[in-house]
Amino acid sequence: MYQPEIETMDRERLERLQLERLKPLLKRVYERIPFYHASFDEAGFDPEGLETLDDLRKAPFTVKQDLRDNYPFGMFAVPRDEVVRIHASSGTTGTATVVGYTQADLDAWSDCFARAVGRAHGTKDSTMQVAYGYGLFTGGLGAHMGGERFGATVVPMSTGNTKRQVNLMRDFDVDILACTPSYAMHIADTALEMGIDPATDLKVSGMICGAEPMSDELRRELEQKMGAQLIDIYGLSEVMGPGVACECELQDGLHLAEDHFIAEIVDPDTFEPVPDGQWGELVITTLSKECSPLIRYRTRDITRILPGECACGCTHRRIDRIRGRTDDMLIIRGVNVFPRQVEEVITAFPEVSAWYQLVVSTRGDLDAVDLNVEVVPEFDFDTVREVESLQRRIRAALKGNLQIAVNVRVVEPKTIERAESKQKRVIDLRKRG
Amino acid sequence: MIDQLSVFMENEPGRLTELCRAIGDAGVNMHALTIADTTDFGIVRIICDAPEKAALALKSVGYSARSTKVMAVAVPNEPGGLAALMDVLKGAGVNVEYAYCFATPDQRAVFVMKTTGGSGVAEALAAAGFEALQPKDVYSPDEL
Numbered sequence: 314m315y316q317p318e319i320e321t322m323d324r325e326r327l328e329r330l331q332l333e334r335l336k337p338l339l340k341r342v343y344e345r346i347p348f349y350h351a352s353f354d355e356a357g358f359d360p361e362g363l364e365t366l367d368d369l370r371k372a373p374f375t376v377k378q379d380l381r382d383n384y385p386f387g388m389f390a391v392p393r394d395e396v397v398r399i400h401a402s403s404g405t406t407g408t409a410t411v412v413g414y415t416q417a418d419l420d421a422w423s424d425c426f427a428r429a430v431g432r433a434h435g436t437k438d439s440t441m442q443v444a445y446g447y448g449l450f451t452g453g454l455g456a457h458m459g460g461e462r463f464g465a466t467v468v469p470m471s472t473g474n475t476k477r478q479v480n481l482m483r484d485f486d487v488d489i490l491a492c493t494p495s496y497a498m499h500i501a502d503t504a505l506e507m508g509i510d511p512a513t514d515l516k517v518s519g520m521i522c523g524a525e526p527m528s529d530e531l532r533r534e535l536e537q538k539m540g541a542q543l544i545d546i547y548g549l550s551e552v553m554g555p556g557v558a559c560e561c562e563l564q565d566g567l568h569l570a571e572d573h574f575i576a577e578i579v580d581p582d583t584f585e586p587v588p589d590g591q592w593g594e595l596v597i598t599t600l601s602k603e604c605s606p607l608i609r610y611r612t613r614d615i616t617r618i619l620p621g622e623c624a625c626g627c628t629h630r631r632i633d634r635i636r637g638r639t640d641d642m643l644i645i646r647g648v649n650v651f652p653r654q655v656e657e658v659i660t661a662f663p664e665v666s667a668w669y670q671l672v673v674s675t676r677g678d679l680d681a682v683d684l685n686v687e688v689v690p691e692f693d694f695d696t697v698r699e700v701e702s703l704q705r706r707i708r709a710a711l712k713g714n715l716q717i718a719v720n721v722r723v724v725e726p727k728t729i730e731r732a733e734s735k736q737k738r739v740i741d742l743r744k745r746g
Numbered sequence: 747m748i749d750q751l752s753v754f755m756e757n758e759p760g761r762l763t764e765l766c767r768a769i770g771d772a773g774v775n776m777h778a779l780t781i782a783d784t785t786d787f788g789i790v791r792i793i794c795d796a797p798e799k800a801a802l803a804l805k806s807v808g809y810s811a812r813s814t815k816v817m818a819v820a821v822p823n824e825p826g827g828l829a830a831l832m833d834v835l836k837g838a839g840v841n842v843e844y845a846y847c848f849a850t851p852d853q854r855a856v857f858v859m860k861t862t863g864g865s866g867v868a869e870a871l872a873a874a875g876f877e878a879l880q881p882k883d884v885y886s887p888d889e890l
Contacts, residue, residue, distance in 0.1 A: 688754060692810045695752055695860065696843055697782050697789060722786050725756050727808040 315431035315463060316424060319572050320627045327571055327628060332366055334600040335575065339363060339372070342606050345390040348383055349608065369575065369598060370586060375610045380410040380551060389413050391604050400550050401449045410551055413604035418553075419458060421601050425556030425570045426459020426546075432561045433489050433519030433544045439465040440485050444478055444492035444500065445524070447471040451554030452524050456491040459556060465489065472496060475503045482515050491521040494535060494543070498667075499731045501538040512540030521546050523555050526635055526653050530660030531667045545634055549612055551605075552597050558632055566619040566631030573601045576632065577609070578618055581639050589618040594639055595632065613639040615651075643673060643739065645680045645717050652738045655684065655719075658710050664692050664703050668729045671719075674742040682719045684711070690726050747815045748881045749797040750858065753790040754810040757783060765790065765809070772803035777885055778848040778858070791846070793818075793858065795886040816860050818879040819871065821847075823855040831857060834874045840864030856884060 314320050322330070339360035342349040353360055356373040363369065380388055389396065391413075398414040414422070430441065441460040445452030453471055460467040468485055470478055472492070478500055481487070490497060497520055504511045511517065517539055523546035536543050547567050548555035557574055558567035569576050578593040579586055587593045595612045599605075615638065619631040637651035644650075652671060660667055669686040686707070694700050704721045711719045730737075755761050762781075769776060769792070778793040794800055797813040804811035821827040828847070835842065845859035856879065861867070871878055881887040 688810045690805045690808065690810050692754060693812065694754055694789070694810070695812075695814045697784055698843075700754065700787060700789070701784070723754075724787070725754060725761075725808075726810055728756065 314627070315428045320428065320568075320629065322572070322628055324628055328366060330572060331575055331600060332363075335366070335369065335598070336361075336363055338600060338606055339608070342390060342608060346388055346606075348379060348388060352379075366575065369609070370577070372609050374584065374596065375607050377410060377551065377611075377613070381408040384408050385411045386413070388607075389604055390606055391415055396604055398454075399449075400451050400454075400554065402550050412550055412553075415603040418602055418604055421573055422455060422553050422556060423458040423462035425548075425553070425559075425573060426455050427463040428570070429521050429544060429546050429556060429559040430459055430463040430465060430489065432559060433521050433542070434562065435460075435463055435465050435489055435519065437464040439463075439489050440468060440487045441465045441489040441491060442468040442470055442478065442482055442485075442487045444470050444472055444490065444496055445555075451548065451550045452493070455548065455554035455556060456521065460489075460491070475500055476507060479504045479507055479509060479511075479515075482517065483509065486516050488516050489519045489521065490517050490539070490541070493525045494522040494527040494531060495525055495731070497522055497539065497543075498531070498535055501535065505538075511538060515539075517541045519544060521555075521559075523547055526637060528653055528656040528660060528667070531656065534660075534667060547614075547632070547635065549614070552599060552607060552610060552612070553602070557597065561623060561625040561627055563623060563625050565623065566633055568623065568627050568629040568631050571629040574599055576618070576630070578616065578632075579611075581615070587617075589620040592617045592633075592636065615639060615642075643671075643741070645673060645682055648715065648717050650715050650717060654715055655711065656738075658714050659684075659686055659707060661710065662703070662707055664688055664694075665707070665723060666726065668731075669738065670729050670740065671738060672740045672742065680743065682717060684719050684721050685724050685729060686721065687726050687729055688723050748793070748818045748858070748879060748884055749813040749887075750816045751792040751794055751797045751800050751804075752812055752814050753792070753804060755788050755790055757786060757788055762790070765804070768804055768807055768809070769794065769800055772800055774800040774803070775886075778846065778856075780846040782844060791844075793848070793856075793885060796888045797885075798888040814860070816858050817867075818884055819857045819859075820877045820879055820883075821855045821857050823849060823853050827855060828857060830874070831871075831876060834870050834876065835861070835864070835867070838864040838867045838870045840867055850884075 343360040352373045358372050395415045396413045401409040401411045443456045447453030501511045518541050520543045544560045546555045546559045548557040558569045560567050575598040577596040581594040595614045595616050597610050599607050615636045616632045666687045672683040708721045774794050776794040780791050782789045801811045801813045840861045841863045843860040847857050849855050
């Protein structure tokens with residue numbers, strides 16, 4: 314463990330620490346951020362009336378649109394001379410959301426990611442290759458700082474130039490790889506094409522992967538190909554970046570960095586808190602952020618609190634792996650569908666790989682769903698009938714699991730585009746009313 | 747039985763060109779090629795020299811390819827030649843999944859087929875005077 318005194322702190326002390334940090338925070342955002350002044354007043358929430366952590370539930374939520382409405386610096390709680398870094402979301406679906414960091418914010422973030430390096434069996438002798446994109450996206454620099462903070466040697470590759478990534482991994486004895494799961498798969502496949510077996514010819518023993526949903530099957534396939542354990546890391550740029558929560562080596566849920574964040578799970582329809590163990594939307598309150606603090610931020614990520622203690626010794630509560638996003642959730646002919654459910658179905662078929670693309674469109678008045686999925690090079694076929702039978706069997710499995718009809722089309726290996734940043738699994742061509 | 751090279755392929759412009767180039771780059775000569783097509787995909791079936799080597803070469807560049815056992819029979823290159831063969835197969839209760847035909851330079855027609863069902867096919871063919879071809883009769887087999 315990187316910070317055992319914090320990671321194994323007993324619950325009572327931890328919750329006292331949270332309360333000690335939360336009280337001044339509420340006062341500060343109310344005084345310094347006009348948005349919170351207005352929203353607290355409107356909700357009748359008294360920032361100085363907090364007695365227990367549960368009282369936080371009386372505070373209003375913050376949503377992504379609030380960040381957009383206050384573009385670019387309206388949500389900053391410190392003067393500009395204290396801001397040392399800015400990250401921003403891509404803004405593909407609207408105005409970008411901007412997050413600022415003071416030096417103390419970067420330090421806390423570095424610590425959070427450094428805990429992940431420890432959980433991926435990092436040592437000070439480790440060499441960590443960062444193949445997340447560097448730039449406004451938080452993945453690259455977050456991993457970079459965490460690696461350096463931990464004391465590992467960081468190779469700042471960013472994405473792309475995949476053959477070179479493989480060569481340097483071999484030449485530099487890289488033992489930890491940090492990137493998105495889809496890019497890790499692409500690196501492993503590229504190595505194999507180069508005649509390098511990543512499981513035996515490379516020294517990678519740990520991967521720190523996040524920023525994309527990932528099924529258990531995809532994770533196992535990746536772990537097997539790379540011969541390394543994959544640690545799932547969670548974060549979002551609005552809240553900080555990667556490191557908000559992270560798995561331990563037991564891979565049974567992601568430990569929240571509860572010294573820096575308070576997490577709640579709410580029902581995505583009623584926004585009422587749900588009991589531990591029940592799925593809902595993750596809501597986060599930042600405890601130590603100076604520049605861009607957030608109160609009850611609705612992440613749109615669907616997860617649940619895993620009840621009970623973890624055998625690893627870390628006392629910080631765990632969330633389950635992210636099941637989907639409230640806005641990734643496709644509503645197809647009135648049925649809720651998460652792309653990950655599709656992935657879980659198709660990975661049960663050895664004839665096809667985990668590479669797929671789901672295309673949703675409108676035919677007549679109805680939603681139509683087409684699934685393109687790659688066959689593996691070892692696909693054992695001889696007749697048209699066999700291929701059609703495979704398509705039919707996948708279709709039947711999807712129908713059974715998702716309750717919707719999907720038009721399945723198997724395609725040649727390596728024909729679905731590999732993204733270097735975030736894999737685009739779903740293309741929704743439907744016109745919005 | 748002989749080996750046929752089967753390749754799974756999407757119906758996309760240029761894909762067959764790339765396939766033929768890949769086979770050529772592997773130094774493999776083709777004797778016959780046929781495509782079974784559906785709306786979305788096709789299966790390309792090829793009789794070529796060293797089919798196992800060709801399948802490995804294609805797999806290494808990302809194709810879904812394999813070699814498959816099929817039956818090859820020489821038929822007289824004359825009117826009614828194939829009909830006589832089909833009579834024998836019908837008599838043996840054989841179902842033909844797919845088939846195609848090509849001629850060799852020595853005026854023999856080679857009938858290639860994938861069959862299911864039936865019994866005593868080889869004996870029935872021999873009794874009717876048909877010759878079931880071996881790999882070396884049709885192409886240069888893989889070197890062991």
